[in-house]
Amino acid sequence: MSAETVVSPVRTEPEDLPTRPGAVHHVLAVADDPDAGVTDLARAIAVDPALTASMLRLANSSYYGLTARIGRVDLAVAVLGFTTVRTVALLSAVxxxxxxxxxxxxxxxxxxxxxxxxxxxxxxxxxxxxxxxxxxxxxxxxxxxxxxxxxxxxxxxxxxxxxxxxxxxxxxxxxxxxxxxxxxxxxxxxxxxxxxxxxxxxxxxxxxxxxxxxxxxxxxxxxxxxxxxxxxxxxxxxxxxxxxxxxxxxxxxxxxxxxxxxxxxxxxxx
CATH class of the missing domain: 1.10.3210.10 (Hypothetical protein af1432)
Structure with a gap:
């Protein structure tokens, strides 16, 4: 295949993204639910230890400037907000x-x-x-x-x-x-x-x-x-x-x- 040959189409549907089984899909679904709260989203994240660690690391990073470290997922969700949680989840899938x-x-x-x-x-x-x-x-x-x-x-x-x-x-x-x-x-x-x-x-x-x-x-x-x-x-x-x-x-x-x-x-x- 030459360097200029068009490859197969890039797919964008959720089921086409590589991810840990079910975890990121569930997090994004909960984050998209207008009736979901911080506790609901935290529970969805907690199913995946790697995603949990990512959320806690980000919430505790110097970007957010917290005076005390947090170790609970629900507190991390409260600090980050739903949009940021969705962003990190998507990036972890892609x-x-x-x-x-x-x-x-x-x-x-x-x-x-x-x-x-x-x-x-x-x-x-x-x-x-x-x-x-x-x-x-x-x-x-x-x-x-x-x-x-x-x-x-x-x-x-x-x-x-x-x-x-x-x-x-x-x-x-x-x-x-x-x-x-x-x-x-x-x-x-x-x-x-x-x-x-x-x-x-x-x-x-x-x-x-x-x-x-x-x-x-x-x-x-x-x-x-x-x-x-x-x-x-x-x-x-x-x-x-x-x-x-x-x-x-x-x-x-x-x-x-x-x-x-x-x-x-x-x-x-x-």
Missing amino acids: GTEGDVPAGFWDHAAVTATAAGLCAPLLDVDASDAFCLGLLHCVGALLLHRVRELPALCLPEPADIDALRAREVKRYGVAHDTIGAQTLRAWNFPATLCDLIGAHHDTSRRDPLARVLATARLCTNLAAVDAPASPDDLARVETASSGRVPAEDVGRWTRQVQRRSADLLQVLQLL
Whole structure:
């Protein structure tokens, strides 16, 4: 098979995702139930020791800044919230350590942390922003499961349209499109799905889109071992609607890198 041959279609239905038997499916079903409470979701998580450990590690990570460690799943659910629990469960189903594109978890950790920190500056819910940062490139995991992914979209290449065109030729679909389709199949919020499907559209001005754009720029800066150029600084300031001034970008990026280190360890153990 040549490098340009389209492989079998990427499937997005819940039953097509690899997972521990029943566990993640049940967690997502409970999280999607409007009548379910924290206790119900905690019980669903507790069936799977590995998923339980992931939730506790995340809740106790420095990102959440708790003053005392927690050891109960129901408390972890209360700290994380239903959307974050669903996000971690989905990621644990789609990708595991050693089965993800190189650098994927690093970029996810930085983008999620940056989005969570930027959210209050633009009056956006921090949990929604954090989950968007974690999940916005989930399509890359799905493509990689079918066939090794040649490149991630972070650090963002000079010609993102060319990258997407190569993905369509290789897989029959681009990472942003398949990511949005998958999350819709899992009944994730429509706004989040729409933003994931359009995360390369920098013309969007709604606050959550601005948060993601700022977070992705931060991830680009963190991935490059060189001082940011004046143009880089200006792009961050513009993306954040001036809430992250150019003179603060360096300090802000360093803060994100420090905060994301603990989160990265959690993600690598999913």
